Amino acid sequence: MSKIVFLDVDGTLIDYSAHCPASAKEAVDKARANGHKVYICTGCSKAEIEQRELPELDGMIGGNGAYVEDAGEVVMHQGLSREDVKRIVDWCNERQLGFYLEANSGMYANHYMKEQGPAVMFRYGTGKGADEMTAKEAAANFVNSFIYAEGEDLYRDDVNKISFILSDYQDHLDSKTEFPDLIANTWGGKGELALFGDLGPAGITKKKAIEVLLDHLNADQKDTISFGDAKIDLSMFELCAYNVAMGNGGVEIKEAADYITDDVNENGLYNAFEYLNLF
Structure with a gap:
């Protein structure tokens, strides 16, 4: 069964110096080649993401949920007045x-x-x-x-x-x-x-944005997996069926996780993708 994977960016897909480990890129590429969809779900705006060297993705949730994009199509954008x-x-x-x-x-x-x-x-x-x-x-x-x-x-x-x-x-x-x-x-x-x-x-969270995207995709919540490292990612964990905390994550996110992987710079993403049979 194909999964829909949501990745926080800083501390999850990339490290805290904005470097994306080669193993993380490989994990995303392998998962997508195996038929899974991979989205980033981040506090960053699209402009900031475009400055990062990230693997190819299926889309993004930005601004902690203010912006939702799928395959280049803007699904939702609700910013500040x-x-x-x-x-x-x-x-x-x-x-x-x-x-x-x-x-x-x-x-x-x-x-x-x-x-x-x-x-x-x-x-x-x-x-x-x-x-x-x-x-x-x-x-x-x-x-x-x-x-x-x-x-x-x-x-x-x-x-x-x-x-x-x-x-x-x-x-x-x-x-x-x-x-x-x-x-x-x-x-x-x-x-x-x-x-x-x-x-x-108000009303904007990562959880709400994922709900909007799943509705757009006509996808089921039971097929979702999220990855995060910080308290802001807890709203993703509230919705997704399976949740992974990074080894470098905070106490709260680890306590809420179904699985704790390794540090972002110790092949954490790759190891978790392998553990979950995403490739």
């Missing part, structure tokens, strides 16, 4: 927080991001196990990938969600109070340490 974006941009700028707007057309950042981003992304990489040189290079590449803008040029109507640097965890708590009509998450460091907050449209 221009008014919501303006509110968040102004709030972050008032607090002098670096942020970037995650749109399918590109990643648009303020100048605080240029100043604060390298140190935070270096901390992200080293906290996830990258050596200092690799983490520094990955941080520079990440920050240099942004389109920097100011003022009204940041008030856009094509944004899936917005990530912002946390000067303190209180910034995340304040964002939940300031924007009760939106979904507030955190992401970042080792385990579930919060380095970034993010804000997205």
Whole structure:
């Protein structure tokens, strides 16, 4: 029976320096050649994904569920309104927080991001196990990938969600109070340490997006498998029939998993695909 596989990206399909292990690419290629469908299900926007060297896929879910694509066809796209974006941009700028707007057309950042981003992304990489040189290079590449803008040029109507640097965890708590009509998450460091907050449209989750895609495919939930490494992936686990946590994943995702595979850089994806007889 053919399966539909959903892969988180960072820490699952690629490592924390944005490198996709050769074994992971091989696993995806073999599974698809064997008749299974493989989609990524990520917090990243399409613009960010297009900068990654990933294997060929059947489609993607991006923005933590705001965007759904199958074989090049847009199935769903529900982002933030221009008014919501303006509110968040102004709030972050008032607090002098670096942020970037995650749109399918590109990643648009303020100048605080240029100043604060390298140190935070270096901390992200080293906290996830990258050596200092690799983490520094990955941080520079990440920050240099942004389109920097100011003022009204940041008030856009094509944004899936917005990530912002946390000067303190209180910034995340304040964002939940300031924007009760939106979904507030955190992401970042080792385990579930919060380095970034993010804000997205209400009602958008990875779980909801998978439901939309399965309906589009006329597929059955019983044929689904998901892979993740962080708390944000728990909504995938709520829906999918079988769930795999990466060895480098956090405690919560491991506790919710049906199977725990190896680290992303220790052939974790390949080993799990083999264990599940996907090829």
